[in-house]
Amino acid sequence: MRTLKFLLQKEFRQIFRDSGILRIIFILPVIQLLILPWAADYEIKNIKLAVVDHDHSDYSRQLINKVTASGYFILTDYTSFYDDAMRQIEHDKADLILEIPMSFEKDLVKEDKAKLFLAVNAINGVKAGLGSAYLRSIIQDYNGEVRLNWIQFPRFNPETNIEVVSSNWFNPLMNYKFFMVPGILVLLLTMVGSNLTAINIVKEKEIGTIEQINVTPIKKYHFVLGKLIPFWALGLLVFSIGFTIAWLVYGIVPAGSLLTIYFFAAIYLLAVLGLGLLISTYANNQQQSMLISFFIMMVFVLLGGLYTSIDSMPGWAKIITKFNPVSYFIEVIRMVVLKGSGLSDIKYQLLTIFGFAVVLNSWAVINYRKRS
Amino acid sequence: MSSTSNKNILNTPPTGGERGTVIKADKLTKRFGDFTAVDQISFEVNKGEIFGFLGANGAGKTTAMRMLCGLSLPTSGTGRVAGFDVYKENEKIKRNIGYMSQKFSLYEDLTVKENIRFYAGIYGKSDKFIKDKTEFILKQLHMENEADKLVKALPLGWRQKLAFSVAIFHEPQIVFLDEPTGGVDPVTRREFWSMIYQAAESGITIFVTTHYMDEAEYCSRVSIMVDGRIDALDTPSQLKKSYQAKSMDEVFLKLARKAARSESNPTKTA
Ligand SMILES: Nc1ncnc2c1ncn2[C@@H]1O[C@H](COP(=O)(O)OP(=O)(O)O)[C@@H](O)[C@H]1O
Ligand SMILES: [Mg+2]
Numbered sequence: 001m002r003t004l005k006f007l008l009q010k011e012f013r014q015i016f017r018d019s020g021i022l023r024i025i026f027i028l029p030v031i032q033l034l035i036l037p038w039a040a041d042y043e044i045k046n047i048k049l050a051v052v053d054h055d056h057s058d059y060s061r062q063l064i065n066k067v068t069a070s071g072y073f074i075l076t077d078y079t080s081f082y083d084d085a086m087r088q089i090e091h092d093k094a095d096l097i098l099e100i101p102m103s104f105e106k107d108l109v110k111e112d113k114a115k116l117f118l119a120v121n122a123i124n125g126v127k128a129g130l131g132s133a134y135l136r137s138i139i140q141d142y143n144g145e146v147r148l149n150w151i152q153f154p155r156f157n158p159e160t161n162i163e164v165v166s167s168n169w170f171n172p173l174m175n176y177k178f179f180m181v182p183g184i185l186v187l188l189l190t191m192v193g194s195n196l197t198a199i200n201i202v203k204e205k206e207i208g209t210i211e212q213i214n215v216t217p218i219k220k221y222h223f224v225l226g227k228l229i230p231f232w233a234l235g236l237l238v239f240s241i242g243f244t245i246a247w248l249v250y251g252i253v254p255a256g257s258l259l260t261i262y263f264f265a266a267i268y269l270l271a272v273l274g275l276g277l278l279i280s281t282y283a284n285n286q287q288q289s290m291l292i293s294f295f296i297m298m299v300f301v302l303l304g305g306l307y308t309s310i311d312s313m314p315g316w317a318k319i320i321t322k323f324n325p326v327s328y329f330i331e332v333i334r335m336v337v338l339k340g341s342g343l344s345d346i347k348y349q350l351l352t353i354f355g356f357a358v359v360l361n362s363w364a365v366i367n368y369r370k371r372s
Numbered sequence: 373m374s375s376t377s378n379k380n381i382l383n384t385p386p387t388g389g390e391r392g393t394v395i396k397a398d399k400l401t402k403r404f405g406d407f408t409a410v411d412q413i414s415f416e417v418n419k420g421e422i423f424g425f426l427g428a429n430g431a432g433k434t435t436a437m438r439m440l441c442g443l444s445l446p447t448s449g450t451g452r453v454a455g456f457d458v459y460k461e462n463e464k465i466k467r468n469i470g471y472m473s474q475k476f477s478l479y480e481d482l483t484v485k486e487n488i489r490f491y492a493g494i495y496g497k498s499d500k501f502i503k504d505k506t507e508f509i510l511k512q513l514h515m516e517n518e519a520d521k522l523v524k525a526l527p528l529g530w531r532q533k534l535a536f537s538v539a540i541f542h543e544p545q546i547v548f549l550d551e552p553t554g555g556v557d558p559v560t561r562r563e564f565w566s567m568i569y570q571a572a573e574s575g576i577t578i579f580v581t582t583h584y585m586d587e588a589e590y591c592s593r594v595s596i597m598v599d600g601r602i603d604a605l606d607t608p609s610q611l612k613k614s615y616q617a618k619s620m621d622e623v624f625l626k627l628a629r630k631a632a633r634s635e636s637n638p639t640k641t642a
Contacts, residue, residue, distance in 0.1 A: 002493070002496065003493070003494050003496065005493070006489070006490055006493030006494050007494065009490070010479070010482065010486070010490045013481075013482060013486060014479065014481050014482065017481050018481065207475070207476075207477070207480075208473055208475030208476070208477045209477045209478075209479060211443060211473050211475070211477060212471070212473060212477035212478075212491075213494070215441050215442070215443055215466055215469070215471040215473075216466060216491070216494050216495060217463055217464075217466040217467045217495070217496075218494050222494075370442075370443070370462075370463075371442060371443055371444060371445050371462060372443065372444050372445070
């Protein structure tokens with residue numbers, strides 16, 4: 001315990017004297033949260049949609065009306081042939097295809113159930129991904145309306161269900177920033193957490209102080225805790241700054257409990273710091289550490305579900321997202337911020353992330369050697 | 373900056389010897405891949421001795437020292453330090469030694485006092501011990517006014533003396549010094565050696581590497597390493613006698629002429 005006290009004291013002193021770290025903690029969240037959401041925002045309003053309507057029913061027309069009335073979509077094609085719509089995508093004239101099957105109305109009326117198909121133009125993944133998320137939300141909405149209309153008729157099962165692809169996405173205001181900002185916050189926390197830890201330890205390797213520590217009788221877990229605790233606190237600080245900005249600038253207030261988010265973030269940070277620790281045991285200098293971090297972050301960002309919805313990813317990519325802690329937190333933070341989910345709704349993600357934390361930290365501790 | 377000790381004349385190094393062996397290496401070897409950095413070195417160091425470990429750059433001094441300190445796992449051979457086995461009891465060894473690495477290893481962004489406190493603290497010293505001894509050491513180093521300055525603001529010679537004080541702050545049995553005077557001016561070097569003498573007098577065994585041959589004269593015994601092997605080991609005066617040399621420098625040149633490792637043979641380029 002006493003050893004840990006000395007380690008923590010030293011670490012916090014160094015952190016508060018390092019203008020580089022302080023800059024990262026205070027300026028990075030501001031820049032990321034102020035610029036990134038706007039930078040990707042401008043074209044999201046004019047999503048080009050091609051509709052393939054095999055049904056030509058009242059319901060299908062109602063749905064299309066509702067979609068175009070939202071103001072987010074431009075109907076570029078209305079056809080009965082999927083190939084026509086596909087050609088639009090190929091020539092980049094459409095970002096999204098919505099296919100309404102032949103039996104849409106019939107299924108909806110008779111079986112309270114209907115299927116719709118979505119295809120996205122993967123070339124402009126951000127736009128199409130968001131577009132499909134918007135579209136889903138509109139369809140959910142429409143689904144609700146249909147249900148309301150039918151509720152007056154006593155039916156055996158008044159629940160209708162238009163199934164698209166199962167999606168937890170729920171953003172009634174359809175505010176893009178409500179969707180993006182929490183996700184960016186997660187990336188921020190991930191980057192700061194893993195990078196700062198890795199760089200910090202690798203720096204001690206470079207200047208040789210780690211050898212001086214390794215020659216003392218200090219226990220491995222003391223050393224590891226001495227690094228984890230400060231950066232854990234730092235991570236939560238960055239996260240809080242980020243959340244404050246999200247509230248001040250974008251008016252984002254979680255629909256659910258802030259406590260739920262912090263609880264998840266606290267566990268999540270353990271996993272992310274474990275990753276940083278692990279990187280530091282492999283990297284010999286700061287360049288190597290940056291390179292490894294950069295590579296991992298790239299995969300994390302691309303396959304994290306921030307820009308591209310995981311549902312629209314190919315099977316192999318979906319499998320990778322299962323090993324990506326970022327994807328869990330992005331899902332969770334959106335659930336809590338947008339839907340108001342509570343602890344019991346996120347227990348699967350919580351357990352998984354806890355598992356990540358245990359594996360990454362154990363791996364790092366085993367791999368950290370006091371003797372070469 | 374004034375001297376660290378009123379005892380500036382370095383004449384007779386302590387002999388140690390009669391009080392037992394504290395380091396014992398037998399055919400200790402370290403290979404990196406198929407390169408043998410340390411090649412079957414065998415020697416003993418007696419308690420209270422100043423044992424000089426000489427050799428050109430790349431001879432294998434640092435690697436040998438790291439094995440003895442429990443920082444590097446030997447490839448073969450045996451070794452005992454402070455009575456503990458270098459393979460299995462390396463963490464026990466660490467409780468009994470101090471180490472000053474070739475790289476400067478105090479934290480430059482911590483103050484003099486904070487560095488002392490940190491290292492003493494992780495060796496498990498009590499607050500009272502730390503406080504009292506810090507005062508004593510700062511006085512001894514004439515650094516009372518620098519106590520709250522960041523280490524990066526200190527000149528190199530001061531830093532090295534401070535690093536040495538930190539390495540023996542927890543009062544180890546043995547201290548390993550890896551080229552402690554590298555790049556330091558001659559006056560400070562002399563002061564540094566008088567600190568080493570003081571430590572030796574207080575009973576700490578000194579294991580020191582250097583490539584300054586004049587420093588070899590200050591040691592109780594020296595070993596000379598060439599290409600990973602120990603080619604000579606004796607007291608400085610005995611070595612000069614057997615190699616018919618006037619100085620340690622000459623002894624060294626006679627030995628180094630045989631060196632195969634390019635960087636360890638300065639005479640080839642001359
Ligand atoms: N980790 C390592 N991997 C490979 N070679 C090494 C390693 N450490 C040292 N060496 C090599 O071993 C030899 C001895 O190095 P070292 O012990 O540092 O010599 P000295 O301290 O006498 O200058 C050098 O040729 C060096 O390049
Ligand atoms: Mg060396």
